Amino acid sequence: MPTLDSYDDLPYESLPLPDTHPDYLRAIARLYGVSAAPAESCRVLELGCAGGGNILPLAWYQPGCAVVGVELAQRHVNEANALIAELGLANARVLHRSITDPIDDLGEFDYILAHGVFSWVPRAVQDRLLEICGQHLAPNGIAYVSYNTLPGWHLRGLLRAAMLAYCGTGRASQRLAEAYELFDLMEPALRAQTSPEAQFALQEIGYLRRAPTSYVYHEYLEETNEPLSFSDFMTRAGQAGLSYLADAELWTMFPSTLGDAGAAFETIIDRIQQEQRLDFARLRKFRRTLLIRQDTPLRTGPDLLALNKLAYYADLSTEEEIDLSAPVAQTFTSAGGHPYLVTHPLAKAGLMLLALRYPASLTWNELITNATDLVTQHGGGAFADDSAMLRTELFSLIAYQGVRPTLASIPALDTLPERPYAHRLARAQAAHGHIVASIRHSAVELDPLGRELLLHLDGTHTATELADLMATALKASGQDMSDMETLGNACVQMLWTFMRQGLLET
Numbered sequence: 001m002p003t004l005d006s007y008d009d010l011p012y013e014s015l016p017l018p019d020t021h022p023d024y025l026r027a028i029a030r031l032y033g034v035s036a037a038p039a040e041s042c043r044v045l046e047l048g049c050a051g052g053g054n055i056l057p058l059a060w061y062q063p064g065c066a067v068v069g070v071e072l073a074q075r076h077v078n079e080a081n082a083l084i085a086e087l088g089l090a091n092a093r094v095l096h097r098s099i100t101d102p103i104d105d106l107g108e109f110d111y112i113l114a115h116g117v118f119s120w121v122p123r124a125v126q127d128r129l130l131e132i133c134g135q136h137l138a139p140n141g142i143a144y145v146s147y148n149t150l151p152g153w154h155l156r157g158l159l160r161a162a163m164l165a166y167c168g169t170g171r172a173s174q175r176l177a178e179a180y181e182l183f184d185l186m187e188p189a190l191r192a193q194t195s196p197e198a199q200f201a202l203q204e205i206g207y208l209r210r211a212p213t214s215y216v217y218h219e220y221l222e223e224t225n226e227p228l229s230f231s232d233f234m235t236r237a238g239q240a241g242l243s244y245l246a247d248a249e250l251w252t253m254f255p256s257t258l259g260d261a262g263a264a265f266e267t268i269i270d271r272i273q274q275e276q277r278l279d280f281a282r283l284r285k286f287r288r289t290l291l292i293r294q295d296t297p298l299r300t301g302p303d304l305l306a307l308n309k310l311a312y313y314a315d316l317s318t319e320e321e322i323d324l325s326a327p328v329a330q331t332f333t334s335a336g337g338h339p340y341l342v343t344h345p346l347a348k349a350g351l352m353l354l355a356l357r358y359p360a361s362l363t364w365n366e367l368i369t370n371a372t373d374l375v376t377q378h379g380g381g382a383f384a385d386d387s388a389m390l391r392t393e394l395f396s397l398i399a400y401q402g403v404r405p406t407l408a409s410i411p412a413l414d415t416l417p418e419r420p421y422a423h424r425l426a427r428a429q430a431a432h433g434h435i436v437a438s439i440r441h442s443a444v445e446l447d448p449l450g451r452e453l454l455l456h457l458d459g460t461h462t463a464t465e466l467a468d469l470m471a472t473a474l475k476a477s478g479q480d481m482s483d484m485e486t487l488g489n490a491c492v493q494m495l496w497t498f499m500r501q502g503l504l505e506t
């Protein structure tokens with residue numbers, strides 16, 4: 001069986017991708033009048049699934065769903081199959097096949113995912129990828145396909161051109177080392193210039209220096225990288241029997257997000273044309289497009305009233321003392337550090353409740369009732385009776401992904417177990433790397449102490465015993481561990497974080 005040498009040499013760091021989660025896709029589809037399959041019992045196909053970092057957590061957290069990965073690089077397939085065997089996942093398979101190989105034996109799927117694949121494979125593979133979506137989506141199924149978009153990606157293409165010209169023709173790891181050599185060469189020279197192009201290139205190099213090395217290689221130095229415009233992509237998707245549902249990042253679909261300048265786009269009736277023009281205006285470089293079968297009826301715009309039938313969760317926090325008596329702008333921050341400025345007291349109360357409840361969710365009714373009570377109790381009675389406003393704010397927060405809509409319920413947890421037990425997926429991922437998948441399908445990054453702690457959570461140690469174990473580990477690595485109180489507090493704090501991310505079994 002063939003493989004892909006560049007991925008065998010430099011494997012891709014494969015992570016959970018929240019935008020591909022069937023629960024998220026299903027909730028977005030609901031807004032457009034499409035009734036997709038429940039995440040708890042769906043069938044998922046991922047094309048180019050790398051080491052399974054996206055689909056295997058789906059299979060773990062949703063034992064009633066069935067996931068299949070198709071992957072050509074032998075090393076990725078081995079990695080994924082080793083994790084499947086270690087966890088005994090009976091509902092997951094990763095097949096060593098090319099996307100171009102027949103898959104008639106696999107049947108239909110409720111969700112077909114291809115993230116970071118389309119632009120990075122030759123034209124024949126791209127065509128087959130869309131054909132698979134067209135032929136293997138179940139009724140009301142959703143395909144997620146991401147790709148680099150033109151014309152905005154031309155900006156990134158500048159650096160790729162320089163890297164391709166500079167880096168030789170050796171092995172992937174050698175060429176990657178040469179790419180960093182090129183950055184070292186370019187940076188001081190770019191800093192010495194004030195032109196916008198130089199500033200842009202500096203910014204891009206800064207971004208690449210922070211990115212995983214596997215991304216740098218496979219995005220900038222892979223042989224194939226074929227960006228295309230949204231409308232060209234949709235023409236080809238149409239030829240494969242697919243229609244546009246929505247963008248996984250909802251905010252990008254709305255001209256109003258451009259402020260007053262958006263008015264010029266509002267008059268464009270055709271959705272594809274409108275979004276294509278928005279891509280011109282935003283110089284958009286990347287898209288995550290959701291597709292459905294052409295026989296699936298859908299609304300052309302989101303139905304805000306459908307929000308009443310969904311539930312919500314949000315991994316937010318705030319440093320501010322929230323004022324629920326007045327419409328003053330205050331900031332909530334996502335786990336990834338993105339700030340959300342919220343003004344209306346009802347919306348602020350809603351976010352406080354969701355932040356407290358995470359990873360569990362609140363239904364619309366729970367949210368509106370509890371937020372109204374909270375605002376009334378804290379002097380904001382004048383703002384309490386405004387469910388239409390809360391719905392609009394909620395939609396905006398969903399569009400910008402500060403709040404996620406859901407149809408899958410997760411139990412609320414409020415007590416730390418006496419002897420914490422991290423589930424086997426978390427411990428297996430911690431044993432192999434520094435990123436574990438949360439119950440809400442986000443990537444939880446572990447520092448060395450967090451990783452050590454997680455590996456000890458086998459249900460036999462109390463928090464105090466765990467702090468002693470951490471002290472021993474730190475001493476062994478030559479660090480001063482005289483302040484046991486600080487270490488004990490840090491351990492408890494981390495245990496709460498693990499519980500909040502659904503890594504502990506109770």
Ligand SMILES: C[S@@+](CC[C@H](N)C(=O)[O-])C[C@H]1O[C@@H](n2cnc3c(N)ncnc32)[C@H](O)[C@@H]1O
Nearest residue numbers: 007012014015048050071072073098099115116
């Ligand atoms: C950039 S990586 C993205 C991996 C993963 N989807 C993610 O986002 O983390 C592209 C993946 O597609 C796989 N791939 C490339 N060509 C393929 C083909 N013809 N058939 C199956 N997999 C392929 C690569 O081996 C690699 O794992």
